[in-house]
Amino acid sequence: MNPLLGAEQAVLGAVLLDPGQLSHLDWLAPDHFYRPVHQALFAALRKLQNDGHPALAAEKPVPLSWVTDAVDEASLHVRGLTAAYAHTLISACPRPAHAPVYGRMVLEGAIHRSITEHAIRLHQAARADALQGEVEGALHYADVLTGVLSDLARRWGTEPRPVAPTTPPATAPTGPPPVRADQVAEDEWFLLAILADRPRAIDEVVGWLRPGDFADPAHGQLYRCLGALHHRGEPIDRITLLWEAQRRGLLADGTLSSDQLTAICDGVGPGSAEWLGELVMRSSVTHTAATSARAIRALAENEALAPGQLINHALHALGPLDEVRTRWQTANGRPAPTPTAPTPSPNGPPPAQVHAALARSSTPRPVSPPSARPGSAPTPAAARPPSRGHV
Structure with a gap:
């Protein structure tokens, strides 16, 4: 059996067997379930709880009406649900008391799935913007993804902060779409x-344009040579540029050739360096957004990666895009953007995050109010319960 499917069935079976388990699953939402029938059934159970169903106050055994009413309510929103399947769910639950652990597994699957979906949307927006010479769509979906990561961190009970993975995810290099590659190179x-x-x-672009913004690595290295000569105050012409490229080993390793340098130095025409620099920056924004999206998707598809690590690695993968966006906005005279992730609190995670972490423990424990410990940070045991020590 698929572990995620087993977890979804087990948590629903636990609530059908013991309605009181819903009080330990307040952090779990219907859309965290993968199967639509499971989403509808969990939403129905929540509705029965909010409506004060008699089964919540009844002594054991749980009345049959709890199961039948849940199936009837869920059947209004999804097809194919029967009382027989509800009993299948009940049989799939080893121990109702373990509902918080089963729910945590469902939430883990939802975190991986949600981050994958939003990374795909960011990649699609970046490629669409690259085709149109725009950046707004990619930046919008980057903000959406950042908000999703912050919300998932709150639900999981971890402090969102960018953390580099030990082994970067393997992704194929990205570049401009083929239909735009020639225009970008030009x-x-x-x-x-x-x-x-x-x-x-050079003074018009040196403050915000970097060699890494060029889609063609050879062009980026040539821009680096121009910047070095400009920084040292040395004259720039075909000979000095060729000499600088040779000193950097760009001729020996084949990155540049003397013919390329000659063609660039002899092919000047009228134009604005600032305007062309902004075009290069547009391409850099969409290229970086696509690269970040591919890295985040690769991370999310690694099922062995714990949710807390996944969230923080994904925030780290968005870092290059934040840096490029800052320079893009500088080039356009716009204010710098807000940071991608909130600054970690020096006193530990907020009480709401601690509560979310404790609520997923197999043995729920009360959270001490902040006033009980003025000026002190939550203890490691409170912030990291044994059941999620792998994060």
Whole structure:
């Protein structure tokens, strides 16, 4: 049996056997379940709880009406649910008292699934923007993904903070879509030609344009050579640029050739370095967004990665996009964006996050109010219950 399917069946079976277990699952939502029939049934159980169903106050055994009413309510929203399947769920539950642990497994699956879905949307938006020469869609979905990660961290009871994975996920390199690659390369070529012909124009872009923003690595290295000569106050022409490229080993390793340098230095035409630099930055934003999205999707598809680690690694993967966005907004005279993740509290995780972590414990324990321990941080045992020591 699929472990996630087994966990979904077990938590529903536990609540059908013992309605009181719902009080230990207040952090679990219907949309955390993968199967629609399970979503509808858990939502129905929540509704019966909110309506004060008599089974909640009844002594054991639980009245049959608890099961039949739940099936009737869920059947209003989904097809194919029968009383026989409800009894299958009951049989799938080894121990009703373990409902919080089963629910935690369901939440783990939902976290991986949700992050995967939003990473795919970010990647699609980035590719669409790259085709249209825009960046707004990619930046919007990056903000959406950041909000999702913060919400999932709150539900899981962990402090959201960017953490680099020990082994970066393996992803194929990304670049501009084929239909735009030639245009991007041409924009970069013209920009370098202008900078080589009019070195003072470097001042218009040097504050926010970086070598890594160029889609063509050779163009990025050439921009680095131009920047080095400009920084040292040395003259820039075809000979000095060729010498700088040779000193950096770019001719020996085949990154650049003397013919490429000559073509750029002799191919100048009218144009604005700032405007062309912004075009290069647009491509860099969408390229970086696509790269971050692919890295996050690879992380989310690793089922062995614990939810707390996944959330923090995903926030780290968004870091390069935040850096590029800051420079993009600087180039356009816009204010810098807010940080991707909230700054960790020096006094430990907020009480709500501690409560969420404790609520998933197999033996729920009360959380001490903040006033009981003024000025002190939660103890490690409170912030990290034994049941989630793997995060």
